[in-house]
Amino acid sequence: MSLHVQTLGSQGPDLVFLHGWGLSARIWESLAGRLKTRFRCHLVDLPGHGESEAGPAGLNNWVDAVMNTIEQPAVFIGWSLGGLVALGAARRYPERVQGLVLVATLARFVREPGNDYGMKTQAIEATRRGLSEDFSTTLSEFLMQQVLGEPGAGRAVRSLRNDLMDQPPARDALERGLDILFEADFRDALPGIVQPALVVAGARDRMAHPDAMAAMVDTLPNAEFWRVDRAAHAPFISHEKPFADRVAAFAWDCAKPGRDA
Template sequence: MTLNIRSQGHGPDVVFLHGWGLSGRIWQPLADRLSDVMRCHLVDLPGHGDSPGGYAGLNNWADAVASGIERPAVVVGWSLGGLVALAMARRCPDRVRALAPVASLPRMVREPDWSWGMKTSAIEATRRGLSEDFSTTLSEFLMQQVLGEPGAARAVRSLRNDLIDRPPQRSALERGLDILFEADFRETLSAIDCPALWIAGARDRLAHPDGVAWAAAQMPRGECWRVERAAHAPFVSHEKRFAERLLAFVRASEPVA
């Protein structure tokens, strides 16, 4: 099985990975803005959008994305997609030229020694809600992602439109929650030796910006950009600034001829 990947534009290859419950379409406005200067590849993760399900586990998701990439690329991963991007960099470094995790953490769940992720109870409540009220659970989760942003109404419309257009498979949502709950890259970040731009929303309630900055500092070539007044979806609420900063990073990470 192969994943659905929509490609457009010309220039350096940039792969975009969406968050839990959505699809590659969430990146479409950004891709339209950037397609004159980069080749944008919008991936539907397993069981999301137009991609088939059947893949279980973070490594299988990462391998499925990597197998659909023809050339080394900059990989941009939002939230859950950031974990997939990190797994790709560990497993398939020849496919990942640079990383840009967006509103993501190396460990997305809080622990006694890690206070920057989501509460375990929140993930478990989301899991229970999938079987009790599928659509309401997804909508409420999406609302959490943009609380505190000045453009929250627009962001919510964008997220909901993507959800309504291509609802994910329930099995894929379960597997995505498993990844969010289990993945932990804290001890392996120092081994990922590629340029990495970690992007944080200053008002993010799901991926605390201090945790994002910590992750960037663990990597040999990591840096952090904190987007003021943004929450969990800075590429939606601050699209123009996000596009400009991402383009600068992509150009700076291009190999020297």
């Protein structure tokens, strides 16, 4: 299965951008516009999102679809659900992942005994029910939750909503994305993911708590943590320029010739 990819830039190291649930690769266009003179930015539509066909269900199948589309080694930048795909790529294809930028991503997104952070099971199931009862309202409300408390919330909501309205995802893809959020658990796998990682948390994030992301850094062997003040779930939108600068410095370091993972 081949996914739709938009590539910006023609020189420099390769960056692969993986978007969050319900959206498309277009959410990265503004950020990639800042990076395209120094990097080749590959903006991937995940299965059933944007212009990509749905394909098989399951995180491993989504990871394989991405890696069948992006064949060269790259730094993978994953936001929320996209971060789980990036982690899966690092685990299944370690030689092709030069580094990871994990944005608002948790090793385990479901709150349960032994895991005090993440989303409650009831909230995920309510979102699932809402998809069949009121598709557009459910998605819009989900997007609003991601930027609450950010200084640029209005701009962020417009960016997210425009992406959603222009390229609405397939409903079965949304269901499969929720399944991945509900089922994925990288807690035991983190010690074996040795690639350099930049873990980026919004200080006001209500979905991926910054303390939980900081705990991930303690488990990943080669990770650094960046807590973005006044940001919520989408720091690459609300704090675009500092985000671009930090990612550029990290990615250049990851892509140095001879750099070991």
